[in-house]
Amino acid sequence: MLEELLIFTRGGLILWTCKELGNALKGSPIDTLIRSCLLEERSANVSYDYDAPSAGAAYTLKWTFHNELNLVFVAVYQRILRLLYVDDLLAAVKRDFAAIYNPKRVDYHDFDEIFRQLQKEAEARAKELRKVKQVTVRNSGNSTIKKQGQAAGQKNEQRTSSDSGSGKEDADGNSVKSNGTMNGIKKPLFPRNVIEEDANSNGGAFDVNKLQKLRSKGGKKTSTAVGKVSKTEPKKATKKNRVWDDSPVESQLDFTDPAKEREDGEEVIEAVRGESLMDKEEVVSSDSDDEVDEAPKNAQQSSKKGWFTSVIQSISGNTVLEKSDLQPALKVLKDRLMTKNVAEEIAEKLCESVAASLEGKKLGSFTRISSTVHTAMEEALLRILTPKRSIDILRDVHVSKEHGKPYVIVFVGVNGVGKSTNLAKVAYWLQQHDLKVMMAACDTFRSGAVEQLRTHARRLQVPIFEKGYEKDPAIVAKEAIQEAIHNRSDVVLVDTAGRMQDNEPLMRALSKLINLNKPDLVLFVGEALVGNDAVDQLTKFDQKLADLAMTPSARLIDGILLTKFDTIDDKVGAALSMVYISGSPVMFVGCGQSYADLKKLNVKSIVKTLLK
Template sequence: MMDKDEAVRSTAKDGWFSSMFRSIAGSNAELKESDLQPALKSLKDRLMTKNVAEEIAEKLCESVAASLLGKKLGSFTRISSSVQTAMEEALVRILTPRRSIDVLRDIHAAKDRGAPYVIVFVGVNGVGKSTNLAKVAYWLLQHDVSVTLAACDTFRSGAVEQLRTHARRLQIPIFEKGYERDPAVVAKGAIQEATRNKSDVVLVDTAGRMQDNEPLMRALSKLINLNNPDLVLFVGEALVGNDAVDQLTKFSQKLTDLSTAPTARSIDGILLTKFDTIDDKVGAALSMVYVSGAPVMFVGCGQSYTDLKKLNVKSIVNTLLE
């Protein structure tokens, strides 16, 4: 295992990071803004090539500048370490959402109230909602939580059968009423059945829909307003970069606009799929948290049920500085 300084040296060696910040090393004078500007501009441009939105790239550069201004750091290694630490702290601030969600703790709290914990999965077409719902089901089963699936995609042909296959493989119950039914009513029935059967969690599958499809967004809003789920989880593809940010922003705004609850409901958390395919383009994850205030709760990184992980902030820092 490398310690932090070694990791920074390895990252910096002979690369863009090295050429950027080596120019301000070796001086015992206090660093001024004019010393930092060329390096910070290069850093901002580099971050933007990794799908980091301009506003966020600027904030990261401001954090780096604040960590270096007025300092007598001298050696390149000390400057590298300071930049790494500043980036890490700034990213932690961005990726630590305005609201914190501990799913397992909240599930147990719901259980104490005698109610199942309800998670609704939403998103555009073709992002892998059903597959990733099944991964979350598997993750919950590993934590000794009982799960019921609710087949509320009553629109797409084959959706109920797909969810039924996952339920069979995972050996968990599924509540289904076929197609062309009101998804809000199907979800309500699933929650009632899960309550009777003392199931800990209900995972609600919904139809994929484009964020500007008014009738389908109204149907989704009705499902959320009628059933008041504990968690609305937006499933988005890491691969599409800032398109996913646009989808999330519009989904969130539309649900807020259509909400009939005293406190408007919107997106509570994010599940990013295909996280294993994006190489170094990790910036969209930052942007999604930044614009929504919702945490990235899981990242999907493969096709099997075990391919679900928590977001690792330090690995994102390392990727951005590679």
């Protein structure tokens, strides 16, 4: 049976609920549905599964929309039950509640009796449908048994007739027994003359003469049996050896930083200067609405109703949008998102979600379907990319500082994405806000990783905690945090080894590091270039961290740092794909070679680029 059925507006106002269906819900399935599904533009999904391990409950939630009235209908039931009438019941409730809905009305107690009647009718229809299916399955089973019996009888008759036909003679007068042998010798499948013709023919599949000719060639190119002479292949041009110039490099090509020699032989590198881009606000220029509506014109012209009909509808207004009306404009937007490096699966789900939010709405006067779909997609992208929680790291650092412990950030990701470099950029930005930063070299797997981080620490004049190679990174991180507490450091930046998402030993080591040290922030460092591969990387990282966790509440990815953002031009779809698949916000964007080239993600700029 149903646990609860809820009707509320898109603004969050609960209009009606039926709590007589069962006990109170364990956990918060409705809030989780709104936060994880409806606000993340996953409303086109069939259902949503909610797990509450602490409460020992597992629910399935189904929903439907009334887009004209901006109403949401949600049904909740135990996942172990397979209720076939839920979809039918939601459709009936949506129909009857819309008939009595009034925006100025808040109390709908009179709908209780209507709902009970609708529920009884839906359950009765489900029982009848189940009986019909059982009868159909039983009849199909009986017919199958009858067919099998008839086939067995026919086989017995054929076997009996073959036994009675024994003792016949062949054309040569030899007696043939019932087992198909001739005087005890099996009869060949093909006549002897056919086999002889194949053996003597020159064009047969088993031509011995051809095989002998091929063997006699021995790899040399000779004339074929037909008389054609094989052409000699032209000689390939061999690559000339490179001649290296022994002359010294000109001084104008030497761009290394000036360094001085200490008495003990160590290099003293000049301090890095420049304001980080994180503290600068990026201004997005607003274009006219003509550019927004220019591209979807072709989609509107290609619809079945025709361009002239759509113009008449836009003038008259009050046209109820159907899914078939939205498909041409949505196809144009889907293709545009895919050209901007958005994963195909995510672009498809976004279009389905937009269609679900527009279906049934009335088109206003002098409004084209293409512009309506474009506006809905823009709002959906803004909801996805806008962080659902605070990403103010500076505030979190000061809160942690008041509690007398350092703020720990762990950088994770695949090989070669730039974890160490962007870790140094984050350290440089934190230094500019008068925070005491310490680096922890926990990449004990890759050769040269400790030396690379040591170079960044020396350039930024930041202390570094290192234990060399072939050490347990979880223990190194734990000792680094203890050292930071002793030295009263504000932030600890933990560098980890790059690992592929399918590398089981390294993923297990990463899970141990996170579960043992419980960092305040786990940042996934990903490239803005990868596109569809970013979805696979982030999904498997989250899945491995959940599977290998030693506690019921697994620690997953908290935020994303996108690197090489200055190399992708308008192919910014990786940011959308990674946020959509994980629900984690993009907290940093690497956009250059220097330490100051780190900035925030401008959501409006990304949305404008995706739909341009």
